[in-house]
Amino acid sequence: MTKEVEQTHILIVDDDPIILKVVSGFLEKKGYGLLRAKNAEEALDLLSEHEVDLIILDHYMEPGMTGLEMLKALRQDDDPVAVIMLTGADDRQVIIDSMQAGAQDFILKNSGVEFLLKLDQSVIRALHVGDLERKIAKSHQALQDQAQFLQTIIDAVPTPIYYKGTDQKILGCNKAMADFIEQPIYEIVGQKIDGLYPAEISEKLQQHDATLMDEGGELLTELAVQRSDGEHHILSHKARYRNAEGESGIVGAVVDITERKLYENELRLAQTVFETTSEAIIVTDLQNGIQAVNPSFTRVTGYSEEEVIGKDPGFLSSGRQDKEFYHNMWMQLCEKGRWQGEIWNRRKNGDLYAEWLSISAVHDETGKITQYVAVFSDITKRKKAEELIRHQANFDALTNLPNRNLFLDRLSRSMVRAKRNGTQVALMFLDLDRFKSVNDTLGHNIGDALLQETAQRLLGCVRETDTVSRLGGDEFTVIIPDIKHTYDIEKVSMKVLHELSQTFSIEGHDIFLSASVGITVYPDDGVELEALMRNADTAMYQAKEAGRNSFRFFTPEMNAKAHEQMILERDLRQAIEHKEFCVHYQPVIEVTTGQVTSCEALVRWNHPQKGLTAPGYFISAAEETGLIDEIGTQVLEEVCKQIHQWKKVPEMKAVRVAVNLSPHQLRNENLVQDLQTMMTKHGVEAGQLSLEITETLVMQDPQGTAVLLDEIRKLGIKIYLDDFGTGYSSLNYLKRFSFDVLKVDRSFIMDVHENEGDAALVEAIIVMAHKLGIKVVAEGVETIEQQKFIIEQKCDLIQGFYYSKPLSAEDMYDYCRSTTA
Incomplete structure (x- = not known):
């Protein structure tokens, strides 16, 4: 028995048990695998569970479905199984019906021995035919699957693709081609190219197709095609192919390059713009x-x-x-x-x-x-051009000075800045005296040149931050911002008058002029721009009425004050030159002994008219003008002389003298050398001289001050911190600078017996200083109550009118002698 027979399964369907038994027995001996059924319904149930290679089917069965009906049902379900029909009647029509229904063979049951022989031959033949049909069906299915796979791939390609046969009819295309042509695939297939494109395009494409069919190869053509959404530019790419039968055809692809063409056009346009x-x-x-x-x-x-x-x-x-x-x-x-x-x-x-x-x-x-x-x-x-227009709009064409427009802008800005910074602005109106006469006599050219020279002289009288303007004619203005003192204005005014009174030499003419100047100050005289201009103009005419070649402030009070300051500066210079300054000394009392251990040197001015004046009258002016350096040098010189004289007197030998240093003096690079020279010159020993500086002075340059004080201390000079509490009062600076003595400012002392806050502050300052190893002087002690409080706080030293006012050197000696008696 062959392996193929063993693996062959046959279903026998017959309602006659004898036939079913005979056929089954015969085929079983042949080695076939068998399934048996008495009717069609039972057979269909078996087929639903088993696969068979052959069905031997009785033509007529009852009750139920006949064999022919079962055969038709199988073929209707596309079941290709081989079928041999059996029948007991020799009916030609039955045979024809069976063969038409799909039976492979037909056998009469009453053939006797021949029946089994025919059955054997028919089974072998039917199985062979069935096997061939299955292979053909499988091959056909494979071809169909492959075709479907290829079509799926083509449909997945976004590029429109089509292929044509020898007759130039389209055999197939993908979905992208159908979308591009705007027709369904079934309408496209079978058409020629002239059914898809207009005549002028299709004729060109057909010529290309004919060339390809004759010569082979491939062709690339660019075309413009009209669609429902407008014109499209395409690239038609074609090639010839041959099928298995050797027949030629054409496969083509359509690439839509519309966007690329638009991009190329835009790129060309952009390049043109770029270049031109x-x-x-x-x-x-x-x-x-x-x-x-x-x-x-x-x-x-x-x-x-x-x-x-x-x-x-x-x-x-x-x-x-x-x-x-x-x-x-x-x-x-x-x-x-x-x-x-x-x-x-x-x-x-x-x-x-x-x-x-x-x-x-x-x-x-x-x-x-x-x-x-x-x-x-x-x-x-x-x-x-803009700069020229701006310059013409803001500057005078003749003198190149700011004109009225720019003058008003700068004055307004200066006023705003002064308000913000709490400073003053001076406005000067200036008019040339007798200019009209010069202009009329010598001509406008000379007059113009005179105005130009005037402008240059005015610029030479002011700072870069000031503004000189020409309002028109011979009227000029000067804006002086950031004024701190009124006599600064007077100095500028006097300089202007002096410069303009000098000879003008123009084109061979010596011209003599003068000017009248009116001055007003913001915010003292007004806070409105128009008011200031009106005030300055009024003051200028007052100057003219006063005899020309002069200046006037808008307010008599300010005029007097500025004049007074100018006189004060002049007198100070004379005082330095004539050595009109002297020194008074205020005793400093040691609390524990009640003895004078030191004193503070205080400058006084023997004014020729005012007599002896205190420093409150002149120190500020001296500092602002820089004259304080020379005054300070004279004071130090006088103190050193006095110390040398007191060395000879027992009562005064141990009295140390403290001298105040101003900010100007502290910035003097030669201060240490000058001190050493002066001490050596007058025989002043270490410990006899002390220097007092203020907190504010230290804060101006902490690092530089620290270095300077260390150099001074090397000379044996003690350093006092004056007016403590009125400035920054930094504990860090107390520690950093290692002051020898701290002086509590008089403003804290005056109310200690009435103001608990002041009392607490003074107590805290004393305790803090002692903790740092610093002695404390209470300044400005004037009453018994103040003195008692200071003593109770264990303050080291006391200075004030309670003990003595500042004294001349002679009176200081008498005071010290009386306290030691």
Whole structure:
């Protein structure tokens, strides 16, 4: 028994048990695998559970479905199993019906021995035929599957694809082709090209097809095709193919290049703009290296494209913009993707030029920056024109001084700044005396030259921060901001009058002029601009009425005060020259002993008219004019002399003298050397001289002061911190500068017996100083109550009118002698 027979399964269906038994027994001996059924319904149930290679089917069965009906049912379900029909009747029509229904063979049951022989032959034949049919069906199915797979692939391709046979009819296409043609696939298949495109296009394509069919190869053609959504540009790509039978055909693809054509047109347009625009263009990469420039760039900068490719545009920089400018520019570029503004650069020939620059970032489809494009135009001529217009609008054409327009703006700004800073602004109106007479006599050319020279002289009288303006004719103004003292205004006014009274030599003419000046001050005289101008004008006419070649303040009080300050400065200079300053000494009492251990040297001025005057009258003016240095030197000289004289007197030998140092003196680079020289000259020993400085003085230059005080201390001079509590009162400075003595300011002492706050502060200062090893002097003690309080707080030293006012050297000696008696 062969393996193939063992694996063959046959279903026998017959309602006759004898036939079923005979056929089954015969085939079983042949080695076939068998299934048996008495009717069609039972057979169909078996088929639903088992696969068989052959069915031997009785034609007529009852009850139920006949064999012919079962055969038809199987074929209707596309079941290809081989079937041999059995029948007991020799009916030709039955045979025909069975064969038409799909039976492989037909056998009569009453054939006797021949029946089994025929059955054997029929089974072998039917199985062979069935096997062939299955293989053919399987091969056909494989071809169908492959065709379907290829069609699926073609449909998945987004490019329209089609193929044609020898007769030029389309055999198939993909969905993309149907979408492009705007027809369903079933309508496209079977058509020729002239059914898809207009005549002028189809004729051209048919010529290409004929060439391909004859010569083979491939062709690429660009065409414009009209669709419902407008004109499309396509590339038609075709090639000849041959099928298995050797027949030729054409396969083609249609590429829609409409967007590419639009992009090419836009690119061409952009290139034209790039090449022809009057604005210069630079394209850089992310590292700011130049990738491209246009001809206008070369025209503006003078650099050719070859000279700049790969360079950083920074080589154009003029240096006018600082690093912060470029930092802010790149910050805005990174945050917003664009920047624009005015910038100055340098041409190849070295000339500077102004440009209006716009920089934009270029992004790819993901939003990532890929490049930067800078577009700029040369605005140098426009800037010069604007500057000329601005200058003409704000400056006098004759003198080049600010005109009325700019004068009003600067005066307004000065007033705003003065209000904010708490300072003053002086406004001077100036009119040339007898100018009209000169102008009428010598002519306008001489008059104009005279006005120009006047302008230059006025500029030489003021600071750079001041403003000299010409309002018209021979009227000038001067704005002096940040005024601290009224006599500063008077100094400027006197300088102006002096300069303008000097001879003017113009074109061979010696001209003598004078001026009248009116002065007003903001905010003292007014806070409105118009009021100040009116006041200054009024004061100027008052000056003219007073005899010309003079100045007048708007208010008599201010005029008197400014004059007084000028006189004070003059008198101070004379006082220094004539040595009119003397020194008085105020005793400092040691609390524990009640004895005078030191004194403070206080300057006095023996004024020729006013007599002996205290420093409150002149010290501020001396400091502001810088005369305090010379006064301080005279005081130190006098003190050293006095110390030398007192060394000879037992009662005065141990009395230390403290001298105040001003800020000006402390800034003197030769202070230490001068002190040493003076002490050596007069025989002043270490411990006999002390210096007093204020908290404010220390704060002005802590580091420099620390170095200076260390140098002074090396001379044996003790350092006092004066007026403690009125300034910054920093504990850090107390520790850092190692003061020997701390003086509590009189403002804290005067109310200690009535004000608990002042009392607490004084107590705290004393305790703190003692903790730091610093002695304390209570200044300004004037009453018994104050004295008792200070003593109770264990203060070291007391100074004040309670004990003594400042005394002359002789009286100081008498006081010390009386306290030791």
